[in-house]
Amino acid sequence: MPSIKVLAEREERGVRFTGGHTLCAGCAEPMVVRTVLHAIPDPVVVASPTGCLEVATSRFPGTAWNVPWIHVAFENAAAVISGVEAAYKALKKRGLIDKRVRFVVCAGDGGTYDIGLQALSGALERGHDFLYVCLNNEAYMNTGVQRSSATPKCAAATTAPVGDVILGKPQERKDLTEIVVAHGIPYVAQAAVSHLIDLANKVERAMKYEGPKFINVLTTCPLGWRTPRDSAIQQAKLAVETRYWPLYEVIEGRYKINYKPKERVPVEEWLKTQGRFRHLFRDEQGKELMAQIQAEVDRRWEALLAKEQCFGGNG
Amino acid sequence: MRKAITGHKAVAEAMRQIEPDVVAVYPITPQSEIAEYYADYVHNGIVHTELVPVESEHSALSACVGAAAAGGRVMTATSSQGLALMVEVLYIAAGLRLPVVMALANRSLSAPINIHGDHSDAYLARDSGAVQIFAESAQEAYDYTLMAQRIAEDMRVRLPVIVNLDGFTLTHTVQPVDLLDDEPVKKFVGKFQPVSPLLDVDHPVTWGAFAMPDYYFELKRAQQAGMEAVPAVFLEVQREFSQVSGRRYQGFFEAYKLVDAEYALVVLGSTAGTAKVAVDELRAQGMKVGLLKPWLWRPFPAQAVAEAVAHVKAVAVLDRAFSFGTLGALFEDVAAALYPLERRPILANYIYGLGGRDITVPDLIKVFEELPRLTQNEWALRYIGLRE
């Protein structure tokens, strides 16, 4: 399993994602990208859809990518990597390439949960050999914090504002990880930027499998979540501790929860640290909404425990 | 070898002989048979191509872009709504200078939904940066699919190329087609030369960068230079192909009995075949008429077109699609081409054949017979075969 030391050594030998990009100070995205890329010892080709990561790392004529990287559009990263992987297979068959090359998508939640869902589903069904990492910061951050289907209920977003009548996003977030599980691919996991070694381990385990692999990483956006710039790690950690964002894996259909918080920390503890939920702490209506959020967190956690119970073990 | 085959089969055979590394394709009438034939080749081990049976045309072209950037030779095919879904990525393929070759089985765009032929899909991609070629017959569809590969991959060009063939009229009818042997085709098409491929992992390259106002303009200007290189490359490739095939391809268009014509018609695709019959019939009656059939539509060979019709009294330009709110796209191309001439032929613009409406020899004879009566340019659209 890759330790911090191993990751640091690999980075020293050949940094794959450099500084000098224009992601915000305190943004969690580069930590996730560096961890993922250095957890894979083989050469990699990366595809990213349009979004913060893409815009901030590829401004012509500079680039933050020291590995081959491609951006095509917002909704098609999974289709693009399908083509890259297909070309790799074709060139390998013709003896034009002999190296083992791995294929990775680093995409936002908008490019994954919403506009890119069809391309993702298609690529998963076709069984391309690639790892898809969703840098889930729970909104369209690049374009100014608009809601996505990953945005949590009640969070303020610019297209789901806190108004006199409607307080933030009325709908619950989509459970994309479970939708991906339903594709029956060999490896699916949830991770968080607060648990980087867990993330590195997941990437390493994932890459042992041939076929599509998917990791949904909770990736703090201090700007959109309205949290202090030095809080990214703490934020994600609280999301895990409150069971809002369970760390788990589904390997060949078998569920494993990687971390079970000993105490039941109310989700309120996480919500209260973020400006995007501030309106929930004003009055009775906010309390009521918070109770609904808690109930859904509990329901999903219980469902996950039950799945682990039924479909757990090492097989 | 001469065979009686459909336009579909002719294109599929060209693709089989080219044997690209990756084909990503999604079915749509009247293109589907191309996808089906190719799947047959792959599933029977006839080609080594990786087939990516995508879930949409958007993904078809996206996978082609990924595969081409990775360093593979790629092809796809589509029609109508499929092209509409691809358009976003088509502009990107051109902007990334990727040589994706695509057969477009021309079909009208919805609404109303209709599966039959017209050129609204090709017109939709007019400004995409893709080179566009029109075929009159299954033979031309086959020949130009082979030539398209060379044009797209030429280092001076490096752009996507669309080979248009009329839906049903060409895709579904059985016609005699002379197919070349595999060996000379493979020699003609040659090896694919990737540029900065993603799979060259020791030389990492950033594809699809973000360009601000400080660079965007220069990068698009460089793309325009690729387009400007097309005419010379087109003629070179035609010359070489003529040697390989024994079929004569020379020029950006076919000029049929145009040299001494007094009245001319300009039309794209299969309707040119019908027009040739009309020309012959009128010539037999002593009327000096001729035809100009562009093979190359984008880039538009304006100067050559102007020179070819400069001597004519009147020209009818036929568009098989509206460009709503203005005159037909082909008409505007021709009108702009003629503008620098000192003495310009009179022009008229006809819209015809939408949604697969038949176009007949008598229809075209009527158009020719209208031309001598024109005393000045006609700025109102005229229609062929429309009930009004």
Ligand SMILES: Cc1ncc(C[n+]2csc(CCOP(=O)(O)OP(=O)(O)O)c2C)c(N)n1
């Ligand atoms: C087809 C299309 N629609 C909309 C956009 C505008 N757009 C670009 S990035 C983006 C949001 C990206 O959100 P996400 O994928 O969550 O990434 P983030 O920026 O949050 O990391 C949007 C809406 C676009 N580029 N293309």
Ligand code: SF4
């Ligand atoms: S807006 Fe958020 S996700 Fe985007 S760069 Fe800034 S902190 Fe990172």
Ligand SMILES: [Mg+2]
């Ligand atoms: Mg996002």
